[in-house]
Amino acid sequence: MKTLILYDIPSKLEGKYWSDNITKSRQVDSLFTPAHPDITPWSMHRFALGYKGLPFQVEWVELPDIAPRMKEIGAGKSKLADGAEKYTLPVLSDPNTGALVTDSWEIAEYLDETYPEKPIFSHKSKGLIRAFTSALINLLQPAAIFPIFRASQILNERSAEYYIATREVMFKRRISEFSPEGPKRDEHWAIIERAFTTSKEWYVEEEGKWLMGDVFSYADIFTASVLSWLSRVLHEDEWEKIASWHDGRWGKLLADVKKECNGI
Numbered sequence: 196m197k198t199l200i201l202y203d204i205p206s207k208l209e210g211k212y213w214s215d216n217i218t219k220s221r222q223v224d225s226l227f228t229p230a231h232p233d234i235t236p237w238s239m240h241r242f243a244l245g246y247k248g249l250p251f252q253v254e255w256v257e258l259p260d261i262a263p264r265m266k267e268i269g270a271g272k273s274k275l276a277d278g279a280e281k282y283t284l285p286v287l288s289d290p291n292t293g294a295l296v297t298d299s300w301e302i303a304e305y306l307d308e309t310y311p312e313k314p315i316f317s318h319k320s321k322g323l324i325r326a327f328t329s330a331l332i333n334l335l336q337p338a339a340i341f342p343i344f345r346a347s348q349i350l351n352e353r354s355a356e357y358y359i360a361t362r363e364v365m366f367k368r369r370i371s372e373f374s375p376e377g378p379k380r381d382e383h384w385a386i387i388e389r390a391f392t393t394s395k396e397w398y399v400e401e402e403g404k405w406l407m408g409d410v411f412s413y414a415d416i417f418t419a420s421v422l423s424w425l426s427r428v429l430h431e432d433e434w435e436k437i438a439s440w441h442d443g444r445w446g447k448l449l450a451d452v453k454k455e456c457n458g459i
């Protein structure tokens with residue numbers, strides 16, 4: 196089997212990946228106002244590839260190089276919330292089939308259809324999982340600007356410059372005003388905590404560590420991707436706080452998903 200290629204954006208962090216900036220796949224775009232970027236915890240692809248045991252390598256592309264590089268390889272654009280189209284990552288190239296897939300949700304669907312052996316959308320759950328991912332993102336969306344602010348601090352210089360400039364336009368404010376310490380930051384924390392409290396209520400509906408009880412699915416990959424993103428971009432003490440909520444549930448879920456996905 197030939198190695199799949201995942202195009203991803205590097206960071207200064209060890210291992211480079213940070214995934215998840217807040218951008219989200221097509222299925223939730225329509226729920227967002229253009230002023231707010233959506234959430235795409237990209238680790239989802241790493242997790243999905245790892246879960247299925249597919250060999251892959253990452254080609255790192257700095258943010259300002261995404262459009263020229265994607266044009267060069269012939270990748271498609273993503274549709275944004277406002278209907279505009281833009282070259283974005285992640286993009287997956289599969290030399291086994293010749294497929295070149297843009298957009299997180301499309302990548303997840305492609306992987307499950309092409310490599311069905313260990314399904315991530317079993318029991319005809321795709322529609323429900325899509326609704327779940329939208330719901331989770333919408334809970335977090337109003338606080339996304341806080342991790343976005345932190346993400347600007349972990350990118351390599353060229354990407355950081357591009358990211359700050361484009362996100363300042365997107366949010367119509369200076370980066371220093373994204374999540375200033377004090378009441379604004381506290382509000383962001385309260386939103387994040389509420390989002391995870393609601394998620395916990397969804398998770399405890401079934402017995403077992405996964406959202407679907409004993410059945411591992413893309414829903415868990417997605418939740419873990421959000422957690423992975425937070426764990427990468429936030430400061431250590433900030434991530435520790437989230438990891439410890441609800442008796443350590445979120446730190447444990449991330450560790451469990453990583454294990455399930457062969458250590459990815």
Ligand SMILES: N[C@@H](CCC(=O)N[C@@H](CS)C(=O)NCC(=O)O)C(=O)O
Nearest residue numbers: 218219220221235273283284298299
């Ligand atoms: N709907 C796409 C959105 C992906 C997305 O927005 N990616 C951002 C990551 S920062 C991107 O590549 N942005 C390019 C840019 O800002 O120019 C998906 O879910 O894959």
